[in-house]
Amino acid sequence: MPHPDSLEVQIQQRNPVFIDVTLHCEPGELLALVGPSGSGKSTVLRSIAGLNRPEHAVIRCNGELWEDPQSGVHLTTQQRKAGMVFQEYALFPHKSALDNVMLATPGQSRKVRLQKALAILERTNMQGLEKRMPSTLSGGQKQRVAIARALAREPRVLLLDEPFSAVDQQTRRKLYRELAALRQSLELPIVLVTHDLTEVQLLADSLCLMHHGSSFQQGPVATIINTPGSREVARLVGHQNLFTATIMANEQEHTVYRIGELTGVRGPILPGARVGAQVCLLIAPSAIQIESVSVSTHKKIIEIKNDNLLRLSGTVYESVILGDELSIRLHLEHIPKSLRFKIALHTAVENDIKQGGRINVTVQAKGIHVMASQ
Amino acid sequence: MTALYVSLKLALWTTLLLVPTGLFVGRWLANTTIRGKPWIESLIMLPLVLPPTVVGYYLLVLFSPQSISGSFFTQILGHPLVFTFPGLVIASVIVNLPFAIQPIQIAFCNLPQELREAAWVSGLSPLKTWWHIELPLTWQGLLASTTLVFAHTLGEFGVVLMVGGNIEGSTRTISIAIYDSVQSFDMRTAGLYSLALLVFSILALAMVRSNSQLPGGARKAEYRTMKLMDH
Numbered sequence: 224m225p226h227p228d229s230l231e232v233q234i235q236q237r238n239p240v241f242i243d244v245t246l247h248c249e250p251g252e253l254l255a256l257v258g259p260s261g262s263g264k265s266t267v268l269r270s271i272a273g274l275n276r277p278e279h280a281v282i283r284c285n286g287e288l289w290e291d292p293q294s295g296v297h298l299t300t301q302q303r304k305a306g307m308v309f310q311e312y313a314l315f316p317h318k319s320a321l322d323n324v325m326l327a328t329p330g331q332s333r334k335v336r337l338q339k340a341l342a343i344l345e346r347t348n349m350q351g352l353e354k355r356m357p358s359t360l361s362g363g364q365k366q367r368v369a370i371a372r373a374l375a376r377e378p379r380v381l382l383l384d385e386p387f388s389a390v391d392q393q394t395r396r397k398l399y400r401e402l403a404a405l406r407q408s409l410e411l412p413i414v415l416v417t418h419d420l421t422e423v424q425l426l427a428d429s430l431c432l433m434h435h436g437s438s439f440q441q442g443p444v445a446t447i448i449n450t451p452g453s454r455e456v457a458r459l460v461g462h463q464n465l466f467t468a469t470i471m472a473n474e475q476e477h478t479v480y481r482i483g484e485l486t487g488v489r490g491p492i493l494p495g496a497r498v499g500a501q502v503c504l505l506i507a508p509s510a511i512q513i514e515s516v517s518v519s520t521h522k523k524i525i526e527i528k529n530d531n532l533l534r535l536s537g538t539v540y541e542s543v544i545l546g547d548e549l550s551i552r553l554h555l556e557h558i559p560k561s562l563r564f565k566i567a568l569h570t571a572v573e574n575d576i577k578q579g580g581r582i583n584v585t586v587q588a589k590g591i592h593v594m595a596s597q
Numbered sequence: 598m599t600a601l602y603v604s605l606k607l608a609l610w611t612t613l614l615l616v617p618t619g620l621f622v623g624r625w626l627a628n629t630t631i632r633g634k635p636w637i638e639s640l641i642m643l644p645l646v647l648p649p650t651v652v653g654y655y656l657l658v659l660f661s662p663q664s665i666s667g668s669f670f671t672q673i674l675g676h677p678l679v680f681t682f683p684g685l686v687i688a689s690v691i692v693n694l695p696f697a698i699q700p701i702q703i704a705f706c707n708l709p710q711e712l713r714e715a716a717w718v719s720g721l722s723p724l725k726t727w728w729h730i731e732l733p734l735t736w737q738g739l740l741a742s743t744t745l746v747f748a749h750t751l752g753e754f755g756v757v758l759m760v761g762g763n764i765e766g767s768t769r770t771i772s773i774a775i776y777d778s779v780q781s782f783d784m785r786t787a788g789l790y791s792l793a794l795l796v797f798s799i800l801a802l803a804m805v806r807s808n809s810q811l812p813g814g815a816r817k818a819e820y821r822t823m824k825l826m827d828h
Contacts, residue, residue: 274714300717313715317733326729327719376720 226250227286230380230412234270236278241436242266248380248412248429255423255444256416258433258459264416265310267433268382271414272307273300284412285379306373307382311389312365314357320344320368321353327375340375347371348401362390363398370405381413387422399425420461424448432459450592454503457594463563464506467596470498478593480504483558488533490591501596508564510590513574514583533586535562542578544568549576553584599766600774601793607682607757607770608750611689612743615697618690619742623701624731627708642699644692649755656688656760685761685768692756696745704738705731741805748801752794 230248242263248254256264269275271282273289276297282290284305289298315323324340344353347367357365366386373381387395403426406413417423423430423444430448431441439459440452451457457465468480473492480488482504493502514534540561541552549571553562562584566576576582626638644652660678661667670678678684708731716726732739754772761768763777771790778787 272718274717300714301720301722304720305718307715307718309711309715311711313709313711315712315715315730326716326721329720372715372719376718 228379228411229284230271230414231281231283232267232271233281234267234277235280238278240266242270242277243436244431244433244438246414246431246438246441248414250410250412251406252428253406253413253415253426254441255427255430256414256433257418257420257423257430259418262433263436264418264433265384266436268307268384268414268416271303271380272305272382273298273303287379304376304379305382306376306378306380308366308369308373308384308386310385312357312369312386314360314365314368314372316357318357319353320349320355320357320360320364320371323357323368324371324375327372329376340371343371343375344368346374347405361394363394366390366398367401370402374409378411380411381409383413383415385416385418387417387419402426420448432456434459449507451505451594453595457503457505462505462507464508466504466506466558466560468502468504468593470496470500470502473498477588480593483555483560485557488591489588491588491593493593493595496593503594503596505592505594506562506586507590507592510587511562511564512585512587513566513570513576514585533588533591534583535586536581536583537562539576539578539580539582542571542576551576553582600769600771600790603682603766603769604751604771607685607689608747610686611693611750612747614686614690615693615746616739616743619694619697619701619746620739623698623738623742624705626698626702627705642695645695649692649753650759652692653688653756653759656691656756660684660687660760679760680762680764680768682761682767685757685770688756688760689750689753692753693746693749696749697742700738700741700745701735702738704735704741708734744801744805748798751797 226249228250229252230246232244232246234242234244236242240263244263244267246254246256246267256267258264266275270277270280271284271289279292280290281292282288284303288294288296289303290296314320315326318326321337321340321344324343325336328336328339328343330336330339341350341353344350344367347370349364349367349371352360352364355364357368360368366389369386387398390398399422415422415427427444429442430444432439432447434455440447440456447456448460451460451462454465466482468482468488468490470478470493471481471486472479473496476492477489478492478496479486480490480502482488488504490504496502535553535555535558537553537555539551540554541550543550545565547568548565549568550565551563551571553564555562564584574582622641626634631637657679658664659666660670662671662677662679667677667679674681674683678687712730712734713726716730717723721729751770752772753770754776757768757770758773758776761770761773763769763773769777771794775787775790775794778784778790
């Protein structure tokens with residue numbers, strides 16, 4: 224049963240861009256709307272704010288119907304009380320930081336509006352900079368003013384459209400902390416549009432994935448990233464080690480799979496999947512460990528050692544140093560696909576891992592996730 | 598000096614009638630995606646490329662009491678439009694359409710749509726958005742439009758001569774007076790009038806140029822905020 228003050232969104236449209244999205248966000252929850260460029264994330268956000276009017280949409284927020292074609296409800300942007308932070312902040316260039324916030328502050332008396340605006344600017348760490356014009360503010364300061372302006376309306380929902388894309392890495396980290404601190408005092412649904420998964424993991428409670436205008440899966444961030452519901456979702460959250468497998472046998476505690484020519488791979492059970500069905504296995508890079516460097520041999524080196532450990536061998540096809548890690552692409556034997564993972568640089572040096580060399584890796588069973596193939 | 602008075606009166610009327618029209622049409626053209634937009638824009642720009650005599654000829658035909666439109670005007674006003682001051686004002690308004698609309702249209706085209714949307718999301722009604730956001734950010738276009746229309750009307754010659762004729766105190770403008778003075782070898786009057794037009798035109802253009810380089814009243818806003826916080 225959704226919270227009465229939550230945000231409930233259902234949008235379907237064919238033109239000008241295809242959108243088929245269902246999402247919900249509870250008060251105090253930060254929902255990240257994630258997807259590649261052009262997936263329709265911003266269109267959804269704009270539709271919630273009333274800046275777009277989709278062909279069919281039901282939007283409910285704070286117990287109030289904002290959009291419903293069946294009952295003919297369509298609230299204007301002004302009536303919706305949605306606070307929005309635009310990608311480039313869209314601060315009014317001819318107005319000072321304070322004026323920008325005051326303009327959005329409701330209230331009859333100028334004095335009351337002034338006090339409210341000053342208080343909100345203080346909350347977003349902008350005290351002392353109220354008189355400054357947007358052109359004289361840094362990217363981070365502009366974002367703080369934009370958030371203050373969005374909050375000034377006393378909104379029922381806060382919409383953030385890629386708010387960190389216009390600032391440098393250092394400022395971004397600082398702003399992440401500020402937003403995380405600020406949202407603790409906000410009891411309203413927050414929707415953040417982004418394509419940065421690091422940002423999502425740092426800030427969001429839940430995640431809704433979008434691709435080609437459709438929403439795929441919504442749920443807690445860790446659940447979707449670690450145990451995606453489908454190959455498509457896994458790809459969208461950046462997983463690369465995805466293998467098509469065939470179910471060989473369903474046993475009591477696990478299922479036995481075949482990947483390429485490799486048989487006897489034990490993995491988790493996919494409820495409802497029958498023997499012979501094709502599924503997708505995801506191997507989490509964090510579950511991969513280097514075992515040893517093997518000498519060149521013709522004997523079959525891929526085998527199952529025990530129930531909890533999968534041993535794989537292959538040739539290092541690509542090794543690239545990324546900071547203090549080595550990114551490895553391993554051409555697996557008996558499986559026509561590469562395995563990608565990273566290891567600490569000192570481990571690579573100790574094990575003399577280099578391009579063209581053969582290595583054995585082990586994968587913990589808990590690092591294998593099974594999902595529907597399509 | 599009567600010619601100068603007629604010219605100033607004509608310029609004032611034309612500006613008063615055209616600038617609000619320019620504001621409305623220019624803003625509409627900047628935001629519309631209507632199909633026939635290039636045709637509408639071409640029609641507005643026509644007086645820029647057509648010789649003034651051609652524009653004048655068609656206006657004469659249009660205003661003639663023998664035409665449908667001309668007889669309509671005659672019925673309304675009680676006299677024909679040709680060779681009268683009201684006729685001159687209408688002709689001047691038509692000829693100056695591109696000067697009034699273009700700068701305003703460009704100013705509105707340069708106004709990011711996001712600013713308008715940010716104002717709506719902030720709860721501002723379309724009218725308040727226009728007053729607080731659009732107008733202060735497009736005033737340079739409005740000023741350019743006003744100055745150009747006023748200056749161009751003062752200097753207009755061809756169409757004025759065709760439609761207004763050369764009636765002392767009624768339709769004889771400064772540019773026609775210059776032409777007449779040269780024709781009658783009164784070079785001193787011609788020189789005086791020409792100098793007046795030259796100085797005014799330079800001043801008008803300088804005003805438009807210098808304003809286009811100002812940072813949109815930013816210092817004023819900063820000052821206003823300072824005063825507000827002092828209270």
